[in-house]
Amino acid sequence: MKLIHYLDQEAEVVDMDGAKGTVIRHIITEKDGAPNFNLRVLTIEPGGLSPNHSHPWEHEFFILSGDGIGEVDNKEAKVRQGDVIYVPPDVQHCIRATT
Amino acid sequence: MKLIHYLDQEAEVVDMDGAKGTVIRHIITEKDGAPNFNLRVLTIEPGGLSPNHSHPWEHEFFILSGDGIGEVDNKEAKVRQGDVIYVPPDVQHCIRATT
Numbered sequence: 001m002k003l004i005h006y007l008d009q010e011a012e013v014v015d016m017d018g019a020k021g022t023v024i025r026h027i028i029t030e031k032d033g034a035p036n037f038n039l040r041v042l043t044i045e046p047g048g049l050s051p052n053h054s055h056p057w058e059h060e061f062f063i064l065s066g067d068g069i070g071e072v073d074n075k076e077a078k079v080r081q082g083d084v085i086y087v088p089p090d091v092q093h094c095i096r097a098t099t
Numbered sequence: 100m101k102l103i104h105y106l107d108q109e110a111e112v113v114d115m116d117g118a119k120g121t122v123i124r125h126i127i128t129e130k131d132g133a134p135n136f137n138l139r140v141l142t143i144e145p146g147g148l149s150p151n152h153s154h155p156w157e158h159e160f161f162i163l164s165g166d167g168i169g170e171v172d173n174k175e176a177k178v179r180q181g182d183v184i185y186v187p188p189d190v191q192h193c194i195r196a197t198t
Contacts, residue, residue, distance in 0.1 A: 001184065002183075003169065003183070005183070006183055034185065034187075035157060036136050037135050039185075058133060060133065060138040062105075062138065070102065073100065075100045077102050080104075082104050082105050085101065086100075086101040086131050086132075
């Protein structure tokens with residue numbers, strides 16, 4: 001059984017161009033044999049962001065805590081704990097934290 | 100943009116044989132165009148459970164709150180907020196809530 005607390009996974013600084021105050025933890029990946037989906041936890045400082053970008057894989061975001069702004073295909077919306085955002089493959093997206 | 104608070108998704112009672120005190124919300128599914136993974140939220144009452152079963156698709160559990168017992172391939176472990184469990188395809192698993 002793979003069982004891990006997400007804080008026990010090493011955090012890596014997101015160094016993508018334009019990223020700010022953001023770390024990522026890769027919790028479940030293909031290294032675990034996961035055939036379809038990587039489970040990752042992003043932690044974004046107040047004022048930080050993961051910049052606008054796109055890629056061929058989808059995202060399914062669940063906001064664990066805090067408040068921020070999600071942007072998908074140039075549409076912005078406030079997000080808060082418990083919100084879910086779907087980002088289809090190849091669609092531009094960005095997430096910023098206000099708290 | 101699909102943006103939804105998980106509590107705004109209708110909860111369905113899990114009526115699988117042996118299930119108890121468990122509801123499920125299907126938040127992101129193939130109906131949203133998601134190509135690989137369904138994002139679902141289970142809510143299990145204290146003493147409730149999703150019974151031992153298996154299926155060809157994997158699970159990637161993130162414990163949002165509460166305490167419980169996860170069982171994968173007949174191995175049990177306590178789980179708590181922030182824990183992640185990976186259940187590979189076709190492996191027996193069960194989850195029970197203590198709180």
